[in-house]
Amino acid sequence: MIEALAILIIFCGLFFFLSGSIGLLRLPDLFSRLHALAKADNVGLALVTLGIIMLEPDPFNDIKLVIIWLLVLAASAISSHLVARHALRENRNND
């Protein structure tokens, strides 16, 4: 029962990852691609982590997984910001 729910949640997370990748390939602009990647991939990771936590018996590993999710969240936010900032400056220099 719990396993079926966990697998369903992981599949939802994979759907978010897939939509983020489609956004990366199909969206026209750097900024919109960054937006798609940062948002969709983070929610996808959150759902996948939630599914794994439901399947994982050891509570210490659950805490480690949550910490990993938070770190990936922070890293993706910072790197999206840096990429966008650099692109914005290049746009300003080119104009």
Add this chain to the structure above:
Amino acid sequence: MIELLWSIFDVSLVLLVLALAWASCSTQDMMRAVTLFIALGLILAIIWARLKAPDLALAEAVIGAGISGALLLSAIKDYPSTTTVLSRQSSLVEWVINGMTLGLVIIMTWAVWHGLNMSDGLRLSEQVMSQVPVSGVSNPVTAVLLNFRAYDTLLELAVVLTAVLTVLNLNHKRADVAAASPLLRGMTRWLVPLLVVTAGYLLWVGAHAPGGAFQAGAMLASAMILLQLSNPSSLQGFNLTVLRILLVIGIFIFVLVGIWMMSVNDDFLAFNPAWAGSLILIIEFAATLSIATALTLAYLGGRPTGWEFTNPVHSTKQHNGEPS
């Protein structure tokens, strides 16, 4: 059903790895090539995890994707733009190279297939697994790396030192990048201590779980690279004598332990089973510091400011100076 899914997973990983390698090697834009190479390193880390090699997965993610990627990214601007420089060989030479590579690939495929089918060969794994309990650690890879093949690890540290000495001799440190975003600076304030703690954890846990000195050293180096990127002035006043000591302390402690064991046990680097655990930890600690310093200096690209030789190299003159 499960077997089929795992096979699909394996096949898609293999196809992904080959596609990334092809794209990385054949693209004109260097930035794109290096980014694809970093992605290749990460997919390779997943493959190591799939092939039951978690130590390697950690090492590939930190060293292969992280440090190597940072090194290559910082080197892109040294070279002129690709559109003017890249030129292929003539068409005949290209055909010869393609043919040779294809022939080599076919021979290697035959060799690997033949080797895998000769399954009666003696593997070392039984011998190693039977000796792991007396080696002082319970992680078999650490036991092999730092007890059974400790001499190889000593020489590996020497190779790293040689490479860093070359880097230090040739160039000055790269110029510092422009002021980083305040968000990056804010992130490094909590991320760098976290990385240092994680490095210490990886060092400690390498005795009984995947981890070890190399992963810990590379993680420390990535913390220093992060500091250099976000706050370059924080690394500038580093005491050069301490830097030199940190560079060589890995090899020094290793050789010291080896000579001590030679005086006790009549054999260089032959550990007593009772002391082996602590000795391995001491060696790994020194090796972590050395590797972290070496990889950081390799990323910085050369001598830090203030580290001068008495006879610096100028154009084609022969270099014969000693560090002061």
Add this chain to the structure above:
Amino acid sequence: MISQQLLYALAGIGLFGIGLRATLLHQMLLERLLALNVCGAGVFLIFIAVAYGGIETAVDPVPHALVLTGIVVAVSATAMALALGRRLQELDDE
């Protein structure tokens, strides 16, 4: 079907072939360095595929230690090659 070991070993050989071809074809140092690293990754994959016994049997740790050493040596060789390349560029610019 093809065994998992053979699949990954073939992938390693493929990586090695791709890297070797690119090393011989390209002229620029950075491209050659990337291709050499890909070659190295292919060789490591062959090693680990041969060391992998299956999902039940224990894994052979000696190739793991060799490949770990190999990864560290590969990154130091890359650093050294980049330093040499940078110095050559500076000398060319003079």
